[in-house]
Structure formats: C-alpha cells, structure tokens
Amino acid sequence: MTHRRPAELLRTVACALALLASADRARAQTETTVGMTGTLEGLVLPGSELEAAPLTDRKAKAVVRVSRVYPHGTAFRYDIEYFGLEPGTHDLRQYLKRKDGSPLGELPPIAVQVKPVLPPGQVQPNKLEIDTGSRLGGYRFLVTGAIAVWGLGLIAVVASFFFPRRKSAVGGADRRPVSLAERLQPLVEGATAGTLSRAQLADLERALLAYWRKRLKLEGVEPGEAIEAMRKDSQAGPLLSQMEAWLHRPGPAQPVDVAALLAPYRNLPPEVLDLELGGAA
Structure with a gap:
C-alpha cells in the first residue's frame, strides 16, 4: 500500500x-x-x-x-x-x-x-447612415448632366448597332441562371464520395442551419429546439440529417439519392446560401 x-x-x-x-x-x-x-x-x-x-x-x-x-x-x-x-x-x-x-x-x-456578433448590450444592428455628400446645383450642373445623359444614350445606340446582342443556341432565349441545387450538387457528391474535408462539411452544415432557421422563422426559438424543428421539416430535414450522418458517423460511404436531397433547392437562387467553404482539413 x-x-x-x-x-x-x-x-x-x-x-x-x-x-x-x-x-x-x-x-x-x-x-x-x-x-x-x-x-x-x-x-x-x-x-x-x-x-x-x-x-x-x-x-x-x-x-x-x-x-x-x-x-x-x-x-x-x-x-x-x-x-x-x-x-x-x-x-x-x-x-x-x-x-x-x-x-x-x-x-x-x-x-x-x-x-456575440453584435457589441455587448446592443440587440439591433447599427442604423444605416447614408452620406448624401456635397450638393451641387445651378445652371452648370444641369448642363453637365444633360450632356452626360446625351453622351451615354449615343454610346448605347452605337454599341447596339455594331455589337448586337447574341442569342443563345436554344430557341434564342438567354441562358438559364444556375440554381442553388446545381451549386450544391458537387458538394453533396463530394461528401458522398468522402472527398469533402470535415472543415468543409462543418461550414456547409452551418450555412444550411442558418438558412433554414431564417426561412422557417425560428430565430426566436431556443437553438436546440430550432435544430429539432429543422430535422422534422420535410424540406430542411433530409439534407440536414444526411450532413449529421457524414459528420458524426464516419465510415464507408453509403449511397444516397442526390436528386432527392437537392429537390428543395432546385428553384432557389445560389446567393441565398453562403457557400464560401474552408479548405481541406
């Protein structure tokens, strides 16, 4: 002893x-x-x-x-x-x-x-202050503005004459804008294949949580309760649940239906989600 x-x-x-x-x-x-x-x-x-x-x-x-x-x-x-x-x-x-x-x-x-993101004691963002700048007036200002507008109009006419707008090959319509689902597809496929780093997975999960919390109007709900509500939502739940599986249950990659996971994002513009992901871990 x-x-x-x-x-x-x-x-x-x-x-x-x-x-x-x-x-x-x-x-x-x-x-x-x-x-x-x-x-x-x-x-x-x-x-x-x-x-x-x-x-x-x-x-x-x-x-x-x-x-x-x-x-x-x-x-x-x-x-x-x-x-x-x-x-x-x-x-x-x-x-x-x-x-x-x-x-x-x-x-x-x-x-x-x-x-917190805001300074201590502040519960709302600072009010946006617009600097009106110095005010110009008088006859000289009017003349200068009229000449500038006339010049821009002339440039636009000449440019349209010499450089007509090109149509797309399909029916003459403009190219269809990229959707959020198309931006997310290579990331989801990379996560399925195991090529996406843990840091990138964490950043993507955080961006999805922030987007769905705002869209489902859960900002005033307790964070844990908000996450539970997002899991149960028919649109937010599938991809969030799969993200949790990729992060918390590492192992051999399991096949997933990428099209079904991305269906809720098919008609959304890409700018609604911050997809600036970190580098490889």
Whole structure:
C-alpha cells in the first residue's frame, strides 16, 4: 500500500502537467463568435476514449464534434471542433461521453468563450447612415448632366448597332441562371464520395442551419429546439440529417439519392446560401 500511493501520485501529477500543456496549446482557439467554428487541437484528457454525445437537449448552447483522437500514454489527445449557438462561456464537457459508457469522472473543465456578433448590450444592428455628400446645383450642373445623359444614350445606340446582342443556341432565349441545387450538387457528391474535408462539411452544415432557421422563422426559438424543428421539416430535414450522418458517423460511404436531397433547392437562387467553404482539413 505504501508503494502504490507514490506511484498514483506521480501519475496524477504527470496527467495534470499534460493537461496544463494541452490547455496552453489550445488557449489561442478557445474564443469564437456565434455560429463560427472553433477548434481545440492536441487537448489531452484523462480516462477512456471520449466522443461527442448525441444532441438531445433542445436548449443546448453549443455543438461539439471530436474530429481526431490519438493515444497519449494512459490518456488520449483530441482535436475538437465546436460552434456556439448562444454567446457566453460554455463547458464542453457536457457535450462529451465515454465510448465505453463509463462515467466522465474527474474530467477537467473545457471552457470556451463564444462572443456575440453584435457589441455587448446592443440587440439591433447599427442604423444605416447614408452620406448624401456635397450638393451641387445651378445652371452648370444641369448642363453637365444633360450632356452626360446625351453622351451615354449615343454610346448605347452605337454599341447596339455594331455589337448586337447574341442569342443563345436554344430557341434564342438567354441562358438559364444556375440554381442553388446545381451549386450544391458537387458538394453533396463530394461528401458522398468522402472527398469533402470535415472543415468543409462543418461550414456547409452551418450555412444550411442558418438558412433554414431564417426561412422557417425560428430565430426566436431556443437553438436546440430550432435544430429539432429543422430535422422534422420535410424540406430542411433530409439534407440536414444526411450532413449529421457524414459528420458524426464516419465510415464507408453509403449511397444516397442526390436528386432527392437537392429537390428543395432546385428553384432557389445560389446567393441565398453562403457557400464560401474552408479548405481541406
């Protein structure tokens, strides 16, 4: 008994030092803003392997994903991605669980700071101020404006005479604009094939959540409850559920009906969704 206690003490001290070093490496990434993904890399946590807990609480204030796990002595080293649904300080421990079903035990706090997009105390965006600029007037202004309008009209007539507008090959009609479904198709096919990175998948999921939350008028609803409502919606649900499967249940690619997933986006213009995705992980 006397020989075991010093050994246990040494293991505890070593684990604590590893946690401090891990926290020091991840300190620069413990702050983000609402809706923006944050990452904690190389975070050493004691005990058996951890994974993201299923999102069942409708009042959840953050979403957590474990992107990578590495053995680290008797502990594990993690790369964790998260994005906050509400501003404030959140402890990510409540969104994790042991793979083997054992209790979390003495897991140290994993605190992150999620900042609001607006300044503290401001609940509405700043009013748009239009600078009217300096006012011009008088006879000279009228003459100059008339000459400019006449010149532009003359240029338009000459241009239409020498450079007539070309018709498209099909029935003389203009080319059909690209739809949101056509913009999304290569991304969905890339996710199905496993060529889309986790960062790109996370960015696409966040853009879809933001779009459907606004379209279904769920801005005033608790984030967890809003996500549950979006999952159950006949239009928003299919692609969002598939995104969750690609992110939280990695494994061999399963065939999906791309046309059915993209049906709700077929008649939407591409600019309604921010498709600026991050690079490969």
